[in-house]
Amino acid sequence: MTRRSPTLLGLAFLLLPTPSGASPMPEGAGPEAPIAPAAPIRFQEIGERAGVRHVHSTRRFTGRHKAQVLEMFTAGGAAVAVGDFDGDGWDDLFLTDSDLGKPSHLLRNVTGDEGTRDGIAFVDVTAAAGVGGGNDESSIVADALWFDHDNDGDPDLLVARFGTPLLYRNLGPGPDGAPRFEEVAAASGLTAFANTIAAIAFDYDADGWLDLLFGNYFQPKNLLRLDTTKVLPEDLDDAHNGGGLALWRNVPAEGGGRRFVETTAEAGLAGHTGWSLDLGHGDLDGDGDQDVYVAGDYGTDLLFWNDGDGTFTDGTEAAIGFDTKKGMNVDLADYDRDGRLDVFVTNITDEYMRECNMLWHNEGDGTFLDLSRETGTCDSDWGWAGKFADLDNDGWEDLFTVNGLRSAGEENYIPLLVETIIRPDVDFSDLDSYPDIGGRTWSGYQRQRLFRNQGDGTFAEVGAAAGVDNDLDGRGIAVADFDRDGRLDLVQTNADQPSLLFRNVSPAGGRWVQLDLAGAGPPEGSNRDAIGARVTLSAGGETWLREVDGGNGYAGQSSLRLHFGLGDVARVDAVEIRWPSGRIERIAAPEGGSAVALDAITRIAEGHGVVAP
Numbered sequence: 205m206t207r208r209s210p211t212l213l214g215l216a217f218l219l220l221p222t223p224s225g226a227s228p229m230p231e232g233a234g235p236e237a238p239i240a241p242a243a244p245i246r247f248q249e250i251g252e253r254a255g256v257r258h259v260h261s262t263r264r265f266t267g268r269h270k271a272q273v274l275e276m277f278t279a280g281g282a283a284v285a286v287g288d289f290d291g292d293g294w295d296d297l298f299l300t301d302s303d304l305g306k307p308s309h310l311l312r313n314v315t316g317d318e319g320t321r322d323g324i325a326f327v328d329v330t331a332a333a334g335v336g337g338g339n340d341e342s343s344i345v346a347d348a349l350w351f352d353h354d355n356d357g358d359p360d361l362l363v364a365r366f367g368t369p370l371l372y373r374n375l376g377p378g379p380d381g382a383p384r385f386e387e388v389a390a391a392s393g394l395t396a397f398a399n400t401i402a403a404i405a406f407d408y409d410a411d412g413w414l415d416l417l418f419g420n421y422f423q424p425k426n427l428l429r430l431d432t433t434k435v436l437p438e439d440l441d442d443a444h445n446g447g448g449l450a451l452w453r454n455v456p457a458e459g460g461g462r463r464f465v466e467t468t469a470e471a472g473l474a475g476h477t478g479w480s481l482d483l484g485h486g487d488l489d490g491d492g493d494q495d496v497y498v499a500g501d502y503g504t505d506l507l508f509w510n511d512g513d514g515t516f517t518d519g520t521e522a523a524i525g526f527d528t529k530k531g532m533n534v535d536l537a538d539y540d541r542d543g544r545l546d547v548f549v550t551n552i553t554d555e556y557m558r559e560c561n562m563l564w565h566n567e568g569d570g571t572f573l574d575l576s577r578e579t580g581t582c583d584s585d586w587g588w589a590g591k592f593a594d595l596d597n598d599g600w601e602d603l604f605t606v607n608g609l610r611s612a613g614e615e616n617y618i619p620l621l622v623e624t625i626i627r628p629d630v631d632f633s634d635l636d637s638y639p640d641i642g643g644r645t646w647s648g649y650q651r652q653r654l655f656r657n658q659g660d661g662t663f664a665e666v667g668a669a670a671g672v673d674n675d676l677d678g679r680g681i682a683v684a685d686f687d688r689d690g691r692l693d694l695v696q697t698n699a700d701q702p703s704l705l706f707r708n709v710s711p712a713g714g715r716w717v718q719l720d721l722a723g724a725g726p727p728e729g730s731n732r733d734a735i736g737a738r739v740t741l742s743a744g745g746e747t748w749l750r751e752v753d754g755g756n757g758y759a760g761q762s763s764l765r766l767h768f769g770l771g772d773v774a775r776v777d778a779v780e781i782r783w784p785s786g787r788i789e790r791i792a793a794p795e796g797g798s799a800v801a802l803d804a805i806t807r808i809a810e811g812h813g814v815v816a817p
Contacts, residue, residue, distance in 0.1 A: 244596050244598075244710060244711060244713060245595050245596045245602070245654065245656060245666060245669075245670040245708075245710050246669075246670055246671060246708075246709050246710045246711070247670055247671045247672050247693075247694065247706035247707065247708055247709065247710075248671065248706070248707050248709045249671070249674075249704055249705065249706055249707075250323065250324060250705055250706075250707050251702065251703060251704045251705040253323070254323065254324045254325055254326055254705050254707075255311060255325060255326040255327060255328065256297065256299075256311060256326055256695065256703055256704075256705040257702050257703060258299050258301070258309050258702065258703050259700070259701065259702045259703075260281075260282035260299075260300070260301055260302065260679075260697060260698060260699060260700060260701065260702075260703070261301055261302060261303035261306050261700060262275055262278065262279045262281070262302055262303060262699060262700050263275065263278055263281075263302050263303050263304065263339070263344045263428075264303060264304070265427075265428070270433070270635040270636055270638060270640065272640065272641045272642075273436075273635050273638045273640075273641065274427065274435075274635060276609070276610065276641065276646070277421075277422075277436065278302075278344060278346075278366065278427065279609075279610070279699045279700070280346065280401060280481075280588070280679055280699070280758075280759060281300055281302040281344060281345055281346035281347065281401070281679075281699075281759070282300065282302070282679040282680060282697040282698055282699045282700075282703075282759060283299075283300040283346070283347045283348050283679070283680045283697060283759040283760065284297060284298070284299050284300075284348075284680045284681075284682040284695050284697045284703070284759070284760050284761070285297070285298040285348040285349055285350050285361075285682070285755075285760070285761040286350070286682045286683075286684045286695075286761055286762055286763045286764075287350025287359045287361075287761070287764070288313075288359065289310070289312075289350065289358070289359055289361070289374060289383065290312065290377065290383060291357070291358065292313075292316070293316070293688075293805075293817060294313040294314075294315055294316050294686070294688070295313055295684040295685070295686055295763050295765070296310070296311060296312050296313045296326075297309075297310075297311040297313070297326060297682070297695065298310050298311070298335075298348050298350070298361060299311065299697065299703055300345045300346070300347070300348050300363070300697075301339065301345065302339060302344050302345050302346065303339060304339055304340070304341070305339055305340075306339050307330055307336030307337065307339075308330070308335070308336050308337075308338065308345060308348070308363070309328055309330050309336065310328070310329050310330045310333050310335050310336070310361075310383070311326035311327065311328055311329070312326060312327050312328075312329045312383075313325075313326055313686060314326065314327050315686060315687050315688075316688070323687070323707070324686045324687045324693070324705065324707055329382070329383055332382040332383060333372075333382070333383040333384070333385050334372075334384075334385055334387075335361055335363075335372050335385050337370070338363050338365055338370055340367075341428065342367055342426060342428055342429070343365045343366060343367025343368065343428075344365055344366040344367065344427070344428075345363055345364075345365050346364050346365055346366055346399075346400060346401050347363075347364040347400065347401060347402055347403050347759060348361065348362065348363050348364065348761070349361070349362040349364070349403050349404070349405055349754070349755045349761055350362075350761060351405035351414050351416075351733060351735070351754055351755075352414065352731065352732045352733050353371070353373075353392075353405075353413075353414055353454060353462060354373065354461065354462050355412070355413065355725045355726065355731060355732045356374075356732075357732055358374035358375075358376055359374055359733070360372060360373050360374050360385075361374070361385065362403060362405070362416070364400040364401070364402070364403045364418065365400060366398075366399040366400070366401075366421075366422070366427060367397060367426075368389065368390075368394065368395055368396065368397055368398075369389050369394050369400065369403075369418075370387055370389050371387065371388050371389040371392055371394055372385040372386065372387055372388075373385060373386045373387075373388045391463075392457075392461075392462065392463045392464055393452075393463040393464045393465060394416075394452065394464055396424075396450065396466065397424050397426070398418060398420045398424050398447060398450055399420055399421050399422035399423070399424065399425075399427065399447050400418045400419065400420050400421075400447075400450075401419055401420070401421040401480070401481060401482075402418070402419035402480065402481065402482045402483045402755075402758070402759075403416060403417070403418050403419070403483070403755060404416075404417050404483045404484070404485055404753075404754050404755040404756065405417075405733075405735060405754035405755060406485045406494045406735050406736055406753075406754045407494070407730070407731050407735065407736055407784050408451070408453075408471070408493075408494060408510060408514070408516075409453065409514040410493060410512075410784060410785070410786070411454075411726060412723070412725060412726025412727065412728075412729060412730060412731055412784075412785065413454035413455075413462065413726060413731060414454055414731045414733065414735060414754065415451065415452060415453050415454050415464075416451070416452040416454075416464060417449065417450070417451050417452075417483055417485070417496065418449065418450040418451075418452070419447075419449060419480030419481065419482060419483045419498065420446070420447025420448055420449065420450060420480055421446060421447050421479055421480060421481065421501070422435060422446065422447050422479075423435070423445060423446065423447055424447065433634050433635040433636050434631070434633045434634045434635075435633065435635065436632060436633045436634070436635060436638075437479055437501075437502040437503075437632060437633065438631075438632055438633040439502065439503075439632060440502055440625070440632055441502065441503070441528035442502075442503050442504070442528060443478060443479055443502040443503050443632075444477045444478055444503065445477070445633065446477060446478045446479030446480065446500075446501075446502070446503075447479070447480060448468075448473075448474070448476045448477045448478065448480060449468060449473045449474075449476050449480055449498065450466060450468050451466065451467050451468045451471050451473050452464040452465065452466055452467070453465050453466075453467045467514075470514070470515070471514060471515050471516055472508070472515045472516045472517065472518070473496075473508065473516055475518065476498065476500075476506055478500045478501075478502070478503040478504070478506075479500060479501040479502045479503060480498055480499070480500060480501075481499050481500065481501040481530075481531060481532055481758070482498075482499040482531070482532060482533050482534045482757075482758040483496065483497070483498055483499070483534060483755075483756075484496070484497045484499075484534030484535060484536055484547065484753070484756040484757075485497075485536075485736075485753060485754065485756065486536040486545045486751050486753060486756070487545065487736075487738060487751065488507075488509075488536075488544075488545055488547075488566060489509065489570060490544065491510075491512065492512070492782065492786060493510040493512050494510055494736050494784075495507070495508060495509050495510050495516075496508040496510070496516065497534050497536075497547055497549075498531075498534075499531030499532055499533060499534045499549050499758075500531050501530050501531060501532065502530065503528070504520065504526040504527055504528065505520070505524065505527060505529075505531045505549060505562075506518065506520045507519050507520050507523045507524055507572075508520075519570065522570060522571065523570060523571055523572055524564060524571075524572050524574075527562075529549075529551040529552075529559045529560075529562070530551050530552050530557065530559065531549050531550075531551060531562075532549070532550040532551065532552075532587050532588055532758055533548070533549060533550040533587060533588060533589050533590045533605075533757060533758040534547065534548075534549060534756060534757070534758070535547070535548045535590055535591050535592055535756050535757045536548075536592075536751070536753065536756055537592035537601050538601075538748075538749040538750075539563075539579075539592060539600075539601050539603070539657060540565070540661055541599075541600070541746070541747070541748065541749070542566075542568075543740075543747065543749055544566035544568055544749075545566060545749070545751065546563065546564055546565050546566050546572075547562075547563075547564040547566075547572065548561065548562070548563050548564070548581070548590050548592065548603065549561060549562040549563075549564070549590075550584060550587025550588060550589070550590050550605060550607075550758070551587055552585075552586050552587065552647075553582065553583045553584065553585060553586075553587070554585045554586055554647050554650065555618055555647070556586070556618055556621070556646075556647050560576055560577065560582040560583065561576045561581055561582055561583070561584055561587060561590070561605075562574045562576055563575050563576040563579055563581050575661075578661070578662070579661060579662050579663055580655065580662050580663045580664065580665070581603060581655050581663050583653075584605040584607050584653045585607040585608065585647070585650040585651075585653075586607045586608055586609045586647040586650060587605055587606075587607050588605075588606050588607060588608075588678055588679050588680070588758050588759070589605065589606050589678065589679065589680050589681040589757050589758040589759055589760050590603060590604065590605040590606075590681070590757070590758075591603070591604055591605075591681045591682075591683050591694075591757050591760065591762060593683045593692045593694075593762075593767070594657075594692070594716075594767065594768070594769030595654075595656075595670075595691075595692055595708060595710065596656070596710050596713045596714070596769065597690065597691070597713040597714035597715065597716045597769030597770065597771070598657075598659070598713060598714050598769055598771050599659070599714060599746075599748070599769050599770055599771035600657035600658075600659045600769070601657055601769075602654065602655060602656050602657045602663070603654070603655040603657070603663060604652070604653070604654050604655075604672065604681060604683075604694060605652065605653045605654075605655070605681075606652050606678025606679065606680075606681055606696055606698075607650045607651075607652065607653070607678055608647065608648050608649065608650040608675065608676065608677040608678055609646050609647040609648060609677065610641075610645060610646040610647065610648050610677060610699075611645055611648030611649045611675070611676075611677055612643050612644060612645045612646075612648060613642075613643040613644055613645060614645070615642075615643070615644045615645070616644060616645060616646075617639075617641055617644040617645065617646040618646065618647070620639040620644075621638070621639065621646075623639070624637060624638060624639060648677060649675045650675060651667060651668075651673040651674065651675050652667055652672055652673055652674055652675075652676075652678055652696070653665055653667050653673075654666050654667040654670050654672050654673075656670075671706070672694070672696075672706055674696075674704065676696070676698040676701045676702075676704070677698050677699045677700065677701055678696055678697070678698055679697050679698060679699050679758070679759045680695075680696070680697040680757070680758060680759030680760035681694060681695065681696055681697075681757060681758075681759075681760045681762075682694070682695040682760045682761060682762050682763075683695075683762040683763065684762060684763035684765070685708075685718065685763070685765070685767065686705075686707075687707070688805065689708075690716045690718070690803055691708035691709075691710055691713075692708055692767055693705065693706060693707050693708050694706040694708075695760075697759060697760070713769070714769050714770055714771040714772060714773075715769075715770045715771065715772065715773055715802045715803055716767065716768060716769050716770060716802070716803055717741065717767075717768045717770060717776060717800055717801070717802060717803075717804070717806065718765050718766065718767050718768070718804070718805040718806070719739060719765065719766045719768075719779070719800070719805075719806055719807075719808060720764075720765050720805060720806070720807040720808070720817070721734035721737050721739075721752060721764075721766070721781065721807075721808055721809075721810075722734060722807065722808070722809045722810065722815075723737070723783065723784065723785070723810050724785075724809070724810040724811050728785065729783070729785050729787075729810050729811065730783045730784040730785040730787075730810055731784060733752070733754070733764060734752050734764070734783065734784070734810070735752050735753065735754040735764070735784070736751065736752060736753075736754075736784035737751065737752045737781055737782065737783050737784055738750075738751045738781070738782040739751070739752075739766055739779060739780070739781050739782075740779075740780045740782075741768050741770075741776060741778075741779050741780075742776070742777045742778045742779075742780075743770055743773040743775065743776045743777050744773045744774070744777075746773075748768050748770070750766045750767075750768065752764055752766060765805070770802070773802075775793060775797065775798035775799075775802065776793060776798045776799040776800050776802065777792070777793050777799060778790060778791065778792045778793065778799050779791045779799050779800055779808075781808065781810075783810050785810070787810060787811070789808075789810070789811075789813065791808070791813055791814065800814065805817065
């Protein structure tokens with residue numbers, strides 16, 4: 205099964221704006237998503253007063269011809285990671301920066317502290333924690349991820365870079381209550397240079413310890429010390445000169461502790477040499493282990509089935525076919541509540557290319573059907589992150605996407621780019637083949653999209669009504685209930701622009717349940733973060749499915765706390781948890797009661813059921 209998009213060369217003359225300023229939809233795309241007249245989802249942007257207004261800066265390249273072109277290819281490092289680093293029950297934030305000497309930011313959530321309960325509030329504790337570094341003369345910060353690598357109950361912080369990664373081990377609070385971290389990447393074996401743009405943590409071999417998968421964009425060449433200008437994709441539709449993947453297994457270290465060893469080849473993932481842009485994991489075939497989806501820029505996406513023995517099998521051709529789109533994002537959810545995880549991938553759908561996103565509906569037989577056109581989720585312009593979340597607690601997961609490449613002057617870069625594309629002798633890999641960008645805009649000033657799930661297999665675009673349709677150059681999305689009021693909030697990061705915090709102020713909607721899961725730890729239990737746990741919740745004759753993921757979604761890690769919007773249910777009949785260890789636990793409702801509390805956060809520990817928070 206092979207699906208190929210038209211090549212850029214064939215599309216070149218179609219990419220220029222029509223006289224009316226509108227570009228044609230992809231062939232067979234059908235009508236745009238219906239516009240809901242009055243969406244019940246409302247957000248208020250409060251980043252400045254909440255202490256979450258930080259401007260991301262892309263690394264600037266100097267002294268090299270076409271430096272701006274290289275900057276365009278490295279402008280994706282505006283990332284956000286959610287994690288409760290101090291264990292107080294309130295999700296904290298880590299925001300990255302990418303320019304030389306610029307610090308990233310660790311923001312402690314103080315919403316629950318005395319005197320700050322009138323709204324969401326964060327304080328910057330970067331200096332005390334010592335985790336702001338990484339943008340040095342040879343490295344560029346590109347992504348971040350919280351995960352408990354040593355199963356001690358405290359989330360550690362991975363900072364992925366164009367360079368070698370940083371791993372900050374969480375030591376807990378000091379005597380003065382300040383956060384303490386120790387950088388242990390080299391001691392943990394994470395010393396390989398790579399141009400890593402995406403990282404996820406999951407237990408691929410089911411041994412109770414979280415492993416790491418890196419998605420690498422460029423080949424492992426130091427972009428800050430180049431001896432050649434030929435570093436870009438050699439083909440705009442089917443490039444194989446990218447950074448591929450790197451899988452790091454978490455193993456015991458001599459003398460105690462943990463370290464990582466690379467197992468990419470042994471696991472069957474070394475054959476991918478394309479331009480990995482995002483990664484997602486989840487149990488796509490329901491067999492109890494975690495499969496992997498790779499969004500590939502300048503080439504095909506890939507789907508790897510987990511064989512359950514520490515190896516993966518490439519199932520791309522049979523599962524999704526091969527495409528020539530520009531995969532940018534991977535998020536997984538059961539959007540139609542049929543009990544199977546589906547996959548959402550953003551692509552480019554604007555005047556540059558008319559590709560359409562992909563919403564892969566899981567057919568349950570090892571194959572996936574792209575229903576983005578049919579569901580109304582095809583077009584989100586130059587797509588970056590996209591995240592599923594039930595934002596109005598009606599029982600159906602909605603979809604928020606961010607977009608836009610470079611917003612600058614009135615002159616458009618695309619006509620100049622097209623002149624390059626149609627040249628028969630162009631070397632796409634050479635920086636010097638591309639025209640100077642100057643002060644031009646390239647697919648900029650695009651508005652974000654919020655697709656409200658209609659509950660009938662379709663979505664309605666309600667971004668403007670919900671208050672999230674800003675036109676910044678979005679990159680990452682994080683979803684969490686920062687004020688613990690049962691309504692999910694959003695963080696949006698932007699390249700070379702300030703971050704945004706959208707507080708969910710939707711009118712009272714449906715009931716909700718939130719679950720904090722804690723694995724028992726090895727040798728018999730699951731990883732302490734419970735990443736990979738699958739929860740099936742039953743209420744009123746209906747079911748909902750969620751999995752805990754370790755960083756799905758481009759440039760954004762969302763809360764590990766599972767959120768279920770339930771509509772108008774009166775009680776929860778049962779909660780079934782399939783832990784990564786394979787243990788299955790079922791919590792049934794007592795007579796006349798609910799299995800877990802409605803409109804509340806419940807903590808469940810592997811082997812112990814509901815426990816005190």
